[in-house]
Amino acid sequence: xxxxxxxxxxxxxLNVATQQIDGITLxxxxxxxxRALGKVRAAERPAAVASHRNGTLALHLGGGDGEHPHHTxxxxxxLSLLALLAGAFYWQQANDDDDEQGLLDAKMLSSxxxxxxxxxxxFKEWVNSSH
Amino acid sequence: MAGGGQRLPSKEEKLATHKQLSDFLAGVERRxxxxxxxxxxxxxxxxxxxxxxxxxxxxxxxxxxxxELPMLFQRILQNATNDHFRRSKVRNTxxxxxxxxxxxxxxxxxxxxxxxxxxxxxxxxxxxxxxxxQQQTLAEIEAALQRLPARQREAFLLRYWxxxxxxxxxxxxxxxxxxxxxxxxxxxxxxxxxxxARGVKx
Numbered sequence: 571x572x573x574x575x576x577x578x579x580x581x582x583x584l585n586v587a588t589q590q591i592d593g594i595t596l597x598x599x600x601x602x603x604x605r606a607l608g609k610v611r612a613a614e615r616p617a618a619v620a621s622h623r624n625g626t627l628a629l630h631l632g633g634g635d636g637e638h639p640h641h642t643x644x645x646x647x648x649l650s651l652l653a654l655l656a657g658a659f660y661w662q663q664a665n666d667d668d669d670e671q672g673l674l675d676a677k678m679l680s681s682x683x684x685x686x687x688x689x690x691x692x693f694k695e696w697v698n699s700s701h
Numbered sequence: 702m703a704g705g706g707q708r709l710p711s712k713e714e715k716l717a718t719h720k721q722l723s724d725f726l727a728g729v730e731r732r733x734x735x736x737x738x739x740x741x742x743x744x745x746x747x748x749x750x751x752x753x754x755x756x757x758x759x760x761x762x763x764x765x766x767x768x769e770l771p772m773l774f775q776r777i778l779q780n781a782t783n784d785h786f787r788r789s790k791v792r793n794t795x796x797x798x799x800x801x802x803x804x805x806x807x808x809x810x811x812x813x814x815x816x817x818x819x820x821x822x823x824x825x826x827x828x829x830x831x832x833x834x835q836q837q838t839l840a841e842i843e844a845a846l847q848r849l850p851a852r853q854r855e856a857f858l859l860r861y862w863x864x865x866x867x868x869x870x871x872x873x874x875x876x877x878x879x880x881x882x883x884x885x886x887x888x889x890x891x892x893x894x895x896x897x898a899r900g901v902k903x
Contacts (some may be wrong), residue, residue: 571903573889577861579903580892583842584862586835588731595744599730602752606759607723 721767726755729771729863733778736858739846740782750785754778775859775873838901845895849888852876856884857892 571579591599678688687693730751737747754777762773846854852874859870860881870885871878896903 573886576889576893576903577857580842581861583839583903584732584735587839587843588735590839591731591734595734595748596731598748599734599751602748602755603723603726603730605752606726606755607719609756609759610719610722610763 718764725770741785750781753781772869772873841899841901845892853884853888856881857888860885
C-alpha cells in the first residue's frame, strides 16, 4: 500500500468518526456556528459613513444598537463641526452689518447738519442741488 | 480578494459570501472539532477552540472569497490550538508551584489507552463483529493520530483529510512546501508503524 492509498483509508475512517459525534457536541457546534454567523450579520448593518464608491460619499445609517460606536461618533463629530461652521459664518455676517450701521451713525452724529435734517422730506433734493 | 482599493462589495456579493461562509462552517465543523480534539484530547477545550476559530473567521474575514476560507480557517484553528497550549502551560506552571502531587512523564501514554478504553465502552455496539472491528480500528487510528508530533498531525490532516494541496497546506501551517512534504511522509510512516504494531489492518 502506498502513501496515497494508506491516507485515503485513514481519511475514510476519520469521516466515519465525524458521523459518530454525539448530539450534544453537534448542538454546541451548531450554536458556535450561529454565533459566528451572527457576528457577520451584525457587521452587515453598519451605522457608518462608508468610504467612497465611484467618487460619491455613501452614507449608511442603520442599526442603532450601539454596535458601531466609532462610526456613530465620527458622524456626530462631523455634524457638530458643520453646525459650528454655520454658526461662525452667521455671526460674521451679523458683525459686518453692525459695523456698517455703526459707521453710518458715527458720520451722522459728527456731521455739521442737525439730525432732523437727515429725515426732512426735502433732504435728498437739497443734497442734489448742493452738488 | 479582488483588488482595486477600498471598493465595498455589493449587497448581492455580501449575501453570497454570507451563505458561502455558512456552508463552509457547516461543512468543516465536525472535522475541525475532531482535529482540535486529537490535539488537545479534551472535548470541552476542543469545542472552545472551534468556536473561537469560527468567531475569528467571521469577524475578521467575513467577505473573503470562498476559496480562501479553508486555508484561513485552518490557520486560525491552529493558532487557537496553540493558544490553548500556551494558556495550559502557564496554568500548569502555577499549578505545579502550589501542588506537590503527580505527574509522571509516561502518564500521556496511559491517558491515551484509558481514553481508547472509555471510548469503546461509551458506544453501544449494535452489530457485533463488524461493528466491533470498525470501532476498534477507528479508536486505534484516533489514538495513533493523537500520538503523532503536532506538526506531523497537522500536515497529515490538512493534506489528506482536508484535501488541501501542498501549497495550501504550507500556507495554512506557515511553513515551506518542503516541510509539508517531510511532515506528511513522516506522519504516514509513523501512523503505519503504530497501527501495524497494534495489529490493525486497514
